[in-house]
Amino acid sequence: MNISVVIHELVCDNHQPGCSLLDVRHEEAAIMDQYQEFSIAADAQSMLKKAHDDGVVTAWDRARMQQPQCQFCKSGLSCRVCAMGPCRIDPHGKGAHYGVCGADADIIAARNLSRMVAAGSASHSDHARDLVEVLYSVGKGKAPGYEIKDLEKLKRVATEYGIAINGLSDKELAVKLAESMMEDFGMKKGRVTFVGRAPKQRIELWEKLNVVPRGIDRETTETMHRTHMGVDNDYVSLLLHAVRNSLSDGYGGSMIGTELSDILFGTPKPGLSTVNLGVLKEDHVNILVHGHNPVVSEMIGLAVEDGEMIKLAQSKGAKGINLAGLCCTGSELMMRKKIPMAGNHLMTELTIVTGAVESIIVDYQCVMPALGQVAQCYHTKLYSTSNKAKFPFMEHVEFNPENAKEQAFKMVHASIENYVRRNKDRVSIPVSPVKSMTGFSVESIVGALGGSLAPLIDAIKAGKIKGAVGVVGCNNPKIRQDYGHVGLIKRLIANDILVLTTGCANVAAGKAGLQVPEAKNLAGPGLKEICGLLNIPPSLHVGSCVDNSRIVVIACALANALGVDIDKLPLAGAAPEWYSEKAVAIAFYVMASGIYTVLGVMPPVGGSTNVTKLATSGLKDVFGASFAVEANPDRAADLIIAHITEKRKGLGLSA
Ligand code: SF4
Ligand code: SF4
Numbered sequence: 118m119n120i121s122v123v124i125h126e127l128v129c130d131n132h133q134p135g136c137s138l139l140d141v142r143h144e145e146a147a148i149m150d151q152y153q154e155f156s157i158a159a160d161a162q163s164m165l166k167k168a169h170d171d172g173v174v175t176a177w178d179r180a181r182m183q184q185p186q187c188q189f190c191k192s193g194l195s196c197r198v199c200a201m202g203p204c205r206i207d208p209h210g211k212g213a214h215y216g217v218c219g220a221d222a223d224i225i226a227a228r229n230l231s232r233m234v235a236a237g238s239a240s241h242s243d244h245a246r247d248l249v250e251v252l253y254s255v256g257k258g259k260a261p262g263y264e265i266k267d268l269e270k271l272k273r274v275a276t277e278y279g280i281a282i283n284g285l286s287d288k289e290l291a292v293k294l295a296e297s298m299m300e301d302f303g304m305k306k307g308r309v310t311f312v313g314r315a316p317k318q319r320i321e322l323w324e325k326l327n328v329v330p331r332g333i334d335r336e337t338t339e340t341m342h343r344t345h346m347g348v349d350n351d352y353v354s355l356l357l358h359a360v361r362n363s364l365s366d367g368y369g370g371s372m373i374g375t376e377l378s379d380i381l382f383g384t385p386k387p388g389l390s391t392v393n394l395g396v397l398k399e400d401h402v403n404i405l406v407h408g409h410n411p412v413v414s415e416m417i418g419l420a421v422e423d424g425e426m427i428k429l430a431q432s433k434g435a436k437g438i439n440l441a442g443l444c445c446t447g448s449e450l451m452m453r454k455k456i457p458m459a460g461n462h463l464m465t466e467l468t469i470v471t472g473a474v475e476s477i478i479v480d481y482q483c484v485m486p487a488l489g490q491v492a493q494c495y496h497t498k499l500y501s502t503s504n505k506a507k508f509p510f511m512e513h514v515e516f517n518p519e520n521a522k523e524q525a526f527k528m529v530h531a532s533i534e535n536y537v538r539r540n541k542d543r544v545s546i547p548v549s550p551v552k553s554m555t556g557f558s559v560e561s562i563v564g565a566l567g568g569s570l571a572p573l574i575d576a577i578k579a580g581k582i583k584g585a586v587g588v589v590g591c592n593n594p595k596i597r598q599d600y601g602h603v604g605l606i607k608r609l610i611a612n613d614i615l616v617l618t619t620g621c622a623n624v625a626a627g628k629a630g631l632q633v634p635e636a637k638n639l640a641g642p643g644l645k646e647i648c649g650l651l652n653i654p655p656s657l658h659v660g661s662c663v664d665n666s667r668i669v670v671i672a673c674a675l676a677n678a679l680g681v682d683i684d685k686l687p688l689a690g691a692a693p694e695w696y697s698e699k700a701v702a703i704a705f706y707v708m709a710s711g712i713y714t715v716l717g718v719m720p721p722v723g724g725s726t727n728v729t730k731l732a733t734s735g736l737k738d739v740f741g742a743s744f745a746v747e748a749n750p751d752r753a754a755d756l757i758i759a760h761i762t763e764k765r766k767g768l769g770l771s772a
Pocket of ligand 2: 482589590620621622
């Protein structure tokens, strides 16, 4: 029976001032009884139960309310590119086989997918642009609180950009590099600088296919142009440009984002931190940072360490201020400062449900607009900081390089003041934190190996490490939370495959105890031996979503060291629980780099036989890599293990 209820009104007896009712219709009020099916994580399960008891609606409830989801959209056969539509087509059935303009399934699916790549590339790249602007402002002396933390890397990257560094002050160098990177966004250079990091063979292939990215913004703009009605109506041509667009992200926006974050905030080094909701402290002011760009969170990190702020917190009855992260901003802080990580994408609402969070300060990307609704039921204050990312029920505190320090202190101050509004009877911190190792930048991996990748190559040749796999990406309520990540990682490490994690996969692996050196005991004998020698986990936290560029840099360096193209190496990528358009851009540039990629959620292309065939097999003939879709982590592991075995044979190595 369908029961429509305003669930919040029924069960919330503790409205905070300004609390508005959540007018959400539930098919079944009892849905939350299924919370154990929603996540493998104890903290999530416990908070889902509390959310149910508190009358709070979460992403899982809303996902349920969307069922059944539109099959046209799901298979990529709906189009709303122009006002003659929207069109929905049914290529194999009795419905319309073409949109009003005549577009068929291949065109519509390829156009939709291309636009996902463009949105993902734009997101990473606009994030990078903000960092370029901070670097420029630091150079001009207009960014109080920010500084160059890794001068050696600034010089190294500037040299890679062809800048004569001798005789320049650090600030002049920062300005020069920022200006040169700005040119990467346009079309002045004709080729994005970091493409030069790819192996010679791969660059030649891209040149032959005409997919070398010319400028970061240029490729995204061209995708939007090509996908306008009446422009590119050849699905192969559309998808080849989507590849070019994604490469402008992987070797452009994302790579610039990673390198500049290291230059400005320090190149990460290995160390221990903690993860899960247990990182919240009942007797502290808890402040969470969420989003992607460390520009905001680094400054919040400074403010919470300020003696006056700590004294203020103590005057309000708290023992101190506890800063923790969410999603990729959390990964950035964890990598560099070992700040604890409260949770990944699907934990963001649940952190508020603990009743112990004084504020969440967000920048952008993956911030669910629902946070404001959930916060209405508790005392948590929410702050947005970017003028391009504003949200319902969030106070906006505009951040820019000039005012960042002042604004960070303002928000931390207000968060402390909010501590007295916490209702202690509603606080529940359900678990104890789990240790998790972090900080595996390219530099620190090379450092741990003794200064070069040679020991890793030797271990791969000897079969102690069979290969390496990047397990990356999000949570998606279509997949039991963290199950896809953890199930896959466990199988891979047990088969002597080294795992590199980024984004929300980090949190899943960390919570499952896979990111500490002791996890070597879950690895196969060869990987266990190497992890023991180096005192590293078999699953390495290499950073945030933009830091997938670190994985690409390692792949390029391995290929260059061996004198082969990347597609010859025993490598793979996986995004078991992806949801974001950014993940589509990442999957495209990883595949175009020559790395086989397994997705846990089907992209919306299944309605086009040609696009599906091209993605799952045709691309292999072109790029030496293709996609597979497999939601079951055991079967995904089987696919990857078989692929790595095949690649090892190709290199003349033992299986
Ligand atoms: S572009 Fe073509 S298929 Fe898309 S909405 Fe317009 S008419 Fe329909
Ligand atoms: S991994 Fe996905 S959900 Fe998580 S922060 Fe990155 S893009 Fe967002």
